[in-house]
Amino acid sequence: MSETKRYEPWKDRDMTKVRPYGDTFDDGMIQLSFSIPVPPGEEAAEAARQLVTQMGLHEPAVVHQHDLGEDFTFVVMYAKTKAMIDYTKIKVAKVDSPRMSFYEINEYIKEQIGRKITIIGACTGTDAHTVGIDAIMNMKGYNGEYGLERYPMVEAYNLGAQVENEEMVAKAIELNADAILVSQVVTQKDVHIPNLAQLVELLEAEGLREKLILICGGPRLGHELALELGYDAGFGPGTLAPDVASFVVQELVKRGLK
Amino acid sequence: MSETKRYEPWKDRDMTKVRPYGDTFDDGMIQLSFSIPVPPGEEAAEAARQLVTQMGLHEPAVVHQHDLGEDFTFVVMYAKTKAMIDYTKIKVAKVDSPRMSFYEINEYIKEQIGRKITIIGACTGTDAHTVGIDAIMNMKGYNGEYGLERYPMVEAYNLGAQVENEEMVAKAIELNADAILVSQVVTQKDVHIPNLAQLVELLEAEGLREKLILICGGPRLGHELALELGYDAGFGPGTLAPDVASFVVQELVKRGLK
Amino acid sequence: MSPMSKLYLDPQLIDRARTAASDIADSLQSFILERTTVAVERTVLRLYGLDGVDADYVPLPNVVVDHLKEGGLLEHGAARYVLNAVLQKGLSIQEIGESVAAGTLNLCELPLASDDEIRQKGLELAHASLDLIRANRAKRDDYLSRLGEGPQPYLYVIVATGNIYEDVVQAKAAARQGADIIAVIRSTGQSLIDYVPYGATTEGFGGTYATQENFKVMREALDEVGEEVGRYIRLCNYCSGLCMPEIAAMGAIERLDVMLNDALYGILFRDINMQRTMVDQNFSRMINSFAGVIINTGEDNYLTTADAVEQAPSVLASQFINEQLALRSGLPEEQMGLGHAFEMSPELEDGFLLELSQAQMAREIFPRAPLKYMPPTKHMTGNIFKGHVQDTLFNMVGVMTNQGIQLLGMMTEAIHTPLIHDRHIAIEGAKYVFKNLRNFGEEIEFKRDGKIVARAQDVLTDAAGKLEEIRDIGMLEAISRGMFADVKRTMTGGKGLHGVFMRAEDYWNPFETLLRAELGLEAMAR
Amino acid sequence: MSPMSKLYLDPQLIDRARTAASDIADSLQSFILERTTVAVERTVLRLYGLDGVDADYVPLPNVVVDHLKEGGLLEHGAARYVLNAVLQKGLSIQEIGESVAAGTLNLCELPLASDDEIRQKGLELAHASLDLIRANRAKRDDYLSRLGEGPQPYLYVIVATGNIYEDVVQAKAAARQGADIIAVIRSTGQSLIDYVPYGATTEGFGGTYATQENFKVMREALDEVGEEVGRYIRLCNYCSGLCMPEIAAMGAIERLDVMLNDALYGILFRDINMQRTMVDQNFSRMINSFAGVIINTGEDNYLTTADAVEQAPSVLASQFINEQLALRSGLPEEQMGLGHAFEMSPELEDGFLLELSQAQMAREIFPRAPLKYMPPTKHMTGNIFKGHVQDTLFNMVGVMTNQGIQLLGMMTEAIHTPLIHDRHIAIEGAKYVFKNLRNFGEEIEFKRDGKIVARAQDVLTDAAGKLEEIRDIGMLEAISRGMFADVKRTMTGGKGLHGVFMRAEDYWNPFETLLRAELGLEAMAR
Ligand code: B12
Ligand code: B12
Numbered sequence A, B: 001m002s003e004t005k006r007y008e009p010w011k012d013r014d015m016t017k018v019r020p021y022g023d024t025f026d027d028g029m030i031q032l033s034f035s036i037p038v039p040p041g042e043e044a045a046e047a048a049r050q051l052v053t054q055m056g057l058h059e060p061a062v063v064h065q066h067d068l069g070e071d072f073t074f075v076v077m078y079a080k081t082k083a084m085i086d087y088t089k090i091k092v093a094k095v096d097s098p099r100m101s102f103y104e105i106n107e108y109i110k111e112q113i114g115r116k117i118t119i120i121g122a123c124t125g126t127d128a129h130t131v132g133i134d135a136i137m138n139m140k141g142y143n144g145e146y147g148l149e150r151y152p153m154v155e156a157y158n159l160g161a162q163v164e165n166e167e168m169v170a171k172a173i174e175l176n177a178d179a180i181l182v183s184q185v186v187t188q189k190d191v192h193i194p195n196l197a198q199l200v201e202l203l204e205a206e207g208l209r210e211k212l213i214l215i216c217g218g219p220r221l222g223h224e225l226a227l228e229l230g231y232d233a234g235f236g237p238g239t240l241a242p243d244v245a246s247f248v249v250q251e252l253v254k255r256g257l258k
Numbered sequence C, D: 001m002s003p004m005s006k007l008y009l010d011p012q013l014i015d016r017a018r019t020a021a022s023d024i025a026d027s028l029q030s031f032i033l034e035r036t037t038v039a040v041e042r043t044v045l046r047l048y049g050l051d052g053v054d055a056d057y058v059p060l061p062n063v064v065v066d067h068l069k070e071g072g073l074l075e076h077g078a079a080r081y082v083l084n085a086v087l088q089k090g091l092s093i094q095e096i097g098e099s100v101a102a103g104t105l106n107l108c109e110l111p112l113a114s115d116d117e118i119r120q121k122g123l124e125l126a127h128a129s130l131d132l133i134r135a136n137r138a139k140r141d142d143y144l145s146r147l148g149e150g151p152q153p154y155l156y157v158i159v160a161t162g163n164i165y166e167d168v169v170q171a172k173a174a175a176r177q178g179a180d181i182i183a184v185i186r187s188t189g190q191s192l193i194d195y196v197p198y199g200a201t202t203e204g205f206g207g208t209y210a211t212q213e214n215f216k217v218m219r220e221a222l223d224e225v226g227e228e229v230g231r232y233i234r235l236c237n238y239c240s241g242l243c244m245p246e247i248a249a250m251g252a253i254e255r256l257d258v259m260l261n262d263a264l265y266g267i268l269f270r271d272i273n274m275q276r277t278m279v280d281q282n283f284s285r286m287i288n289s290f291a292g293v294i295i296n297t298g299e300d301n302y303l304t305t306a307d308a309v310e311q312a313p314s315v316l317a318s319q320f321i322n323e324q325l326a327l328r329s330g331l332p333e334e335q336m337g338l339g340h341a342f343e344m345s346p347e348l349e350d351g352f353l354l355e356l357s358q359a360q361m362a363r364e365i366f367p368r369a370p371l372k373y374m375p376p377t378k379h380m381t382g383n384i385f386k387g388h389v390q391d392t393l394f395n396m397v398g399v400m401t402n403q404g405i406q407l408l409g410m411m412t413e414a415i416h417t418p419l420i421h422d423r424h425i426a427i428e429g430a431k432y433v434f435k436n437l438r439n440f441g442e443e444i445e446f447k448r449d450g451k452i453v454a455r456a457q458d459v460l461t462d463a464a465g466k467l468e469e470i471r472d473i474g475m476l477e478a479i480s481r482g483m484f485a486d487v488k489r490t491m492t493g494g495k496g497l498h499g500v501f502m503r504a505e506d507y508w509n510p511f512e513t514l515l516r517a518e519l520g521l522e523a524m525a526r
């Protein structure tokens, strides 16, 4: 009943073999929930089990099912995965310019660029969620950090919501912008993807793309996706003005766009 | 912007191709949550994404992560599966004897067996959860259905909790039982499996296995598992006395064990 | 003995606030009555039955109104010229619209029949339209008495697949799961287009276009499922944005039951010109009143951009103003779903007390209004488990304070528009809380010198002060100063100003005339 | 002005109930004081420092006690013979145990030293042991004053991997997540074995064996993490089952802070013989008292087999009895974690009101006890989302009624022992509710003629009646009649009766003697 051999895999973890953990180290335990377009019953449970088995999960347990009406069934499941990843090999694209403070950024601009820089921002397309871009740009800022409008060395223009890409480009030209900030919050049916892509195309068509820093952000956006779409950086939830400004100013210098 | 072609796959469903559904029919949307033995951060999110990608899920989104301490990270994810099953091919092993009522069961015993039958039940091994077996056996029953002790044509013996398999077998011999009901509620580290299997072995060793109906039940048990373990039937959550009794009496007759 | 007011609110202070709001509404009302808009005029045509689109998919009401606008006639009211054509040409209004679209008829050039003749025809046809709406209303009453309805707070959920047919399947499932009200959320962008899309639509983002055909499709589906579940299922949509009154008309015709309908929302959150939308709102609310539609106002939204603790007084002030404006459109209190929300940070110590105070205060100040109570949204995160707890606390406050309409919070609020089971999980949670705490609100009293009572009194005091300040500077100026939701908008800024016209001396809108009479607005004067 | 009792409970009725319980306890106490058990005697040896196992893994305390039992000497108390051997052989107690195990020493055959000598030696050694426990207590106090602790209700979670080392990693994570108390759940079956397993263990089912080494391993881990999180983390285990007082001793030695400790639980739910466990309990509670350990009683369990609405009076009656029994073991109210639970069906209309009433009643009747409040378990299902709502309502009642120890409900209660993140989700939810409603309880009053008040009064009245009935028939008879939790047990049924002995005239238990003095029990007489 009792054995005292000390096998403690959680202490010296093999980070090349990482899998989920619930109760017994390496058990692969996972919680799932989803709906299937079949009526409730034992067959529905079996359908759910077969589905997760196809995902390579074993010991699938349907711990709950509920009739959603219209021949749909909701299930809650627990199951175990054999999947395993090598954590030591993980590379995440990250914004790598060091983060500076409000004060440092303004000093940096003065010293390295020697003039005020211009940043325009907006929530584009049909998206009207301004709280995110406001958090970055508005005077009063967010979570205790001033927004770009407060930065003495930054001319910040917040164009607001539902701004068309064409208008963005026109404004960038008019104001001779150093950087464009685009916010996208509505992502249903991936509506943000073509919208973000179109802006890159328009900027390229105007020969502007290389002349400014192009940044996007939003709760379902990340740096990786931004790079894929042809942006210089992408920022997700919890971003603060200095995160963005640090990147912009260092990138301007790095790219010789002073 | 608007098109009126009526494509309504949810109406004439192709039941040979069933996959999860959240927002857009056939989107394969699934919610998951689990913990991984790595510290929180962007690498943890990527680790989680890679894990579910290994499960064949695509568009994995880590919508939440939380530091659990001790270098563990909890994640909540949404992702889409391409898995798809053929619902028309699903076969579930089910207790197939028709369910009779209290009155019908007693009549059936009188007419088809012609004597009182004896059923013993218990929660075995180190398991002390009697509520389930009580629900089936006790006088007052459960959810408005009398328990077996109330059945005039059944001699029911509820042996209670933590009954050893040896004791079960001894009682079965002593009382000349027609059926044995075993409840197993604790299933951590699959402790119920060897315990259930051992009873079958003991009964076989005594040459009793074929002479009685052997049934198990419990919240994490089902008919399929019961059959695998060598039981005649298995009953899960929500079982009521008539479900079990209907099976027992019909099986007794079917197997000629009158 | 329990006090009249659980919060010991001072009735005189409430009166003061209400009086200020009434004055604000009066002065707005004079402003409104001097103007009309393209949307109001299109609405008149829609109420006369004009429907359909031209070859370029431009809706005929737009075609005709633009035609009159070009002819410089709109300030007299579109009705006169269309009815004149009916008299002159012996065509139906639909045929007139089609002819204008085809370029075969120029309304501006037709000789005018006598005013009497026109007015007689106009009222006759308008009566017929109103009868149809009256019949819809009777049909709803009939359903309600035959099938009944869920207890209050009504469970309100949204569908938002973008495809009306897919919305139907999700809506029917929701009704079976226990929903009382189904709101079909609109696609992003619709509120800023100056026409109503046509026909059934299957592609929207974050919502489905509001079209008359979509209304019809969903209404039928809900009637069907309502019969099956033995409960009338209310249908909700949005009459806000640049087509406010048109959507009200469409809703009246298709028997919608609830409409989001608030000019302030459009001004602050869609940057719609304030003159335009105030005028539009007035007429839209008259239609909603007559159709027996419950309106939902948008004060809850203030708390998505501004802080919920700080902005509580401005929410209350706005509710007072919305109440007075609604009364001036003939809307009875029983149809005023004034909006408010549970939007304080979950990190707040004793935040629940403040939320409870706020909700109870709204309940007491607007005792007959079916208050629309919005769930936590801003402080929801991807943590669905914590989110479900936030929604549970919200549901508790809802049932403890007898809210009328409980917009159910979704645990996935920060992630996506609701999946088919997100609604189920939300409904199940709400039903459980509503039943398990059914009479809890009645069972408890608040300490007279406690935080809950003090908070309500503070908020009311501030709101009254704010209202008096607004009365002094005027509503439109107050908005320009950012007094609502921290957002500033100007008199001439925003979308849609080009669609506003000063009414000419002889301006005539037969539906306005009839509805004023029907709604007893002629008699109403403070 | 707020009333003394929010529930307007009648103090005289409370007194009546308490008096009946006191009489019941008195008569049980006379019964108890006439007896000893194998477990009590083993405990004496453990307190004297006897530890370790023989070649067959039988713990030395068992070896020695069985040896004396066979020699027919146990009714005189094991201490005498072991101390005699110390005097006669000049060996340590540990060496004596080892010699007995090796078969090289027969305690029954040694000539007896004088009673005076034996007693003197016995008290001397016992004092040394008690000093050790006293030092542990001081160390706890020191930690508490240096690190502090979480606010009440304490967040109590279980770990139950079956492997003590894996329990450690889960426990440390839980502490970092915010847990205040970590309970290491025992493996199924341990409570029915008549010895305490030895050493660190890594295989248990539904829990981990309670062993002294396991206690030590976990204590060290929690001290370590406590320093890091800046909060003393309490350790809880189970001193119930056939080794009740032994585990109390082990806990006192290893500085456990909380112990489940209730004879009634063993009788009703483990079918342990009532004579055996009542006697065991008495001694175990004296040890817990002295060690400053908070005990948790098991009334909550009644509601897992019986209906929570119906059985409320029997829960309360049992709490009264447990309180009186605890007092007779010298346990101060501050260490009485009387158990109760949130176990009504979620389908009940106004069930929340009844739960709140129940919890508030317990709070008022036992004002100084750190009540242990159990979460919904019976009515939890595989529906983790609804379960999370159930737990949220439970947490609300907990904070509203100032419970002392909140056993956190897990959304996966019906599925498995908690996964590493199940605890996190539970802690996060509880912390949110506790903070968001921190002062809600103080802010509200209950209607005097309402359901909440009426319910509490009914339950108290019934409990008082029940207690008077039990006083008449006797506690043991009451149990035989199934008056608790619908379970019937007989005087001579159940496990462990063979381990009960009538004390001989000259029975002597030096620890009992010292503890009675320490705990002021000599003076105590009603
Ligand atoms: C507030 C809000 C609104 C307000 C917006 C008010 C306003 N002026 O912004 C109102 C009420 C008007 C509104 C309306 C709608 N909303 Co809305 N709304 C929200 C809500 C509750 C909060 C969003 C928010 O303000 N977050 C706080 C900010 C600070 O966070 P953030 O946006 O993530 O921004 C941070 C980072 O992402 C980053 N960031 C963001 N942008 C950028 C840009 C750059 C360049 C950088 C560097 C960084 C950056 O920095 C910010 C600060 O850290 C969310 C739900 C939720 N809890 O997330 C739904 C939500 C976003 N809305 C949604 C929808 C569908 C709508 C509607 C379409 C519904 C409808 N049909 O009526 C409408 C229409 C809006 C439209 N046309 O776009 C959906 C989107 C679903 C999806 N994934 O596609 C959500 C998720 C709700 C839901 N579950 O349905 N909404
Ligand atoms: C009540 C309860 C207890 C009570 C039991 C009282 C008693 N006399 O039964 C008490 C408090 C004593 C208890 C103790 C423990 N419990 Co317990 N307990 C539960 C609880 C809350 C409810 C179980 C229950 O009564 N369900 C109601 C009955 C009616 O349902 P049922 O058992 O599923 O039975 C139905 C069907 O399954 C079927 N059925 C069941 N058996 C049979 C047999 C046959 C032949 C047939 C036909 C049908 C059938 O019919 C029944 C009626 O429909 C569950 C959690 C939960 N909500 O499920 C945990 C739970 C079962 N307990 C658990 C544990 C770990 C324990 C302990 C080991 C913890 C500890 N270390 O202290 C102890 C030790 C018990 C032991 N030695 O076995 C775990 C098991 C985890 C796992 N999957 O392995 C659970 C799931 C809680 C958890 N999440 O940790 N427990």
Ligand SMILES: Cc1ncc(COP(=O)(O)O)c(C=O)c1O
Pocket (backbone or CB within 6 Å): C186, C187, C188, C189, C190, C191, C238, C239, C240, C241, C260, C261, C262, C265, C270, C296, C297, C298, C301
């Ligand atoms: C009053 C009101 N109108 C309209 C809407 C929706 O606006 P739109 O359709 O313009 O996105 C809302 C938002 O929920 C609202 O509160």
Ligand SMILES: Cc1ncc(COP(=O)(O)O)c(C=O)c1O
Pocket (backbone or CB within 6 Å): D186, D187, D188, D189, D190, D191, D238, D239, D240, D241, D260, D261, D262, D265, D270, D296, D297, D298, D301
């Ligand atoms: C008082 C008490 N003792 C002991 C236990 C656990 O018992 P065992 O370890 O015997 O399973 C419980 C159950 O939670 C309890 O409430």
